[in-house]
Amino acid sequence: MDSWEWNKIAGAVLGTLILVLVIKFGTEALFDVEKPTKEAYHVEGVVETPTAGGAPAAPVEEPLPDFGTVLASADVGAGKAISTKCEQCHDLTKGGPNRIGPNLWGLVDRPRAEHPGFSYSSAMSADHGPWTYDKLFRFLKSPQVDIPGTKMTFAGLRSAQDRINLLAYLRTQADTPAPIPAPAPAKPAEPAPAKP
Numbered sequence: 364m365d366s367w368e369w370n371k372i373a374g375a376v377l378g379t380l381i382l383v384l385v386i387k388f389g390t391e392a393l394f395d396v397e398k399p400t401k402e403a404y405h406v407e408g409v410v411e412t413p414t415a416g417g418a419p420a421a422p423v424e425e426p427l428p429d430f431g432t433v434l435a436s437a438d439v440g441a442g443k444a445i446s447t448k449c450e451q452c453h454d455l456t457k458g459g460p461n462r463i464g465p466n467l468w469g470l471v472d473r474p475r476a477e478h479p480g481f482s483y484s485s486a487m488s489a490d491h492g493p494w495t496y497d498k499l500f501r502f503l504k505s506p507q508v509d510i511p512g513t514k515m516t517f518a519g520l521r522s523a524q525d526r527i528n529l530l531a532y533l534r535t536q537a538d539t540p541a542p543i544p545a546p547a548p549a550k551p552a553e554p555a556p557a558k559p
């Protein structure tokens with residue numbers, strides 16, 4: 364074979380290759396639909412919360428536990444273990460310093476954003492109502508969702524039981540632990556049908 368024939372063979376091989384590539388990219392362009400990164404629809408009342416594992420965000424309206432019941436049976440030791448997460452930024456001891464976040468001694472029922480010497484975000488200082496169990500329970504689930512604009516950059520504690528245990532521990536970190544509310548009365552029985 365002379366070089367002319369070799370050229371033809373090389374040309375044919377190259378041609379086929381180019382054809383294959385063209386088909387490949389062509390079909391890819393046709394069928395490779397880009398996947399949306401966000402949900403295209405929005406469900407009313409459902410706030411997207413940042414989740415660590417990419418799990419679907421839970422609706423924010425989580426039922427509040429009856430603290431009169433759950434605190435009494437909470438695991439204070441487990442709560443103390445969880446509080447080490449808070450200690451990355453907060454001192455929990457009496458008379459302790461403010462750190463990245465304010466000192467949290469006596470937190471339960473303490474007025475919000477009023478610990479001396481700490482410079483709160485305007486979001487946090489927008490309210491000075493007391494930190495009740497209910498409010499702490501909501502806030503600690505997802506601080507940035509509960510108080511948008513807070514500078515507490517903590518993802519939150521998804522588990523309700525973790526938050527209950529933590530609150531059971533935090534209430535003990537006070538000169539006078541905040542009282543445990545009375546358990547909610549059992550649901551009243553169905554009212555008897557009115558007699559005509």
Ligand code: HEC
Nearest residue numbers: 449452463464475476477478483484487513514515516517
């Ligand atoms: C990454 C640091 C960081 C971690 C971790 C953290 N916090 Fe905070 N926290 C802050 C900062 C900063 C503020 C002040 C927020 C503001 O002013 O918006 C704050 C504020 C608060 C407040 C409001 C205090 C007040 O005086 O009104 C509470 C309550 C609180 N944190 C509880 C906790 C608890 C409980 C944990 C552990 C589960 C925790 N934080 C973990 C940084 C942190």
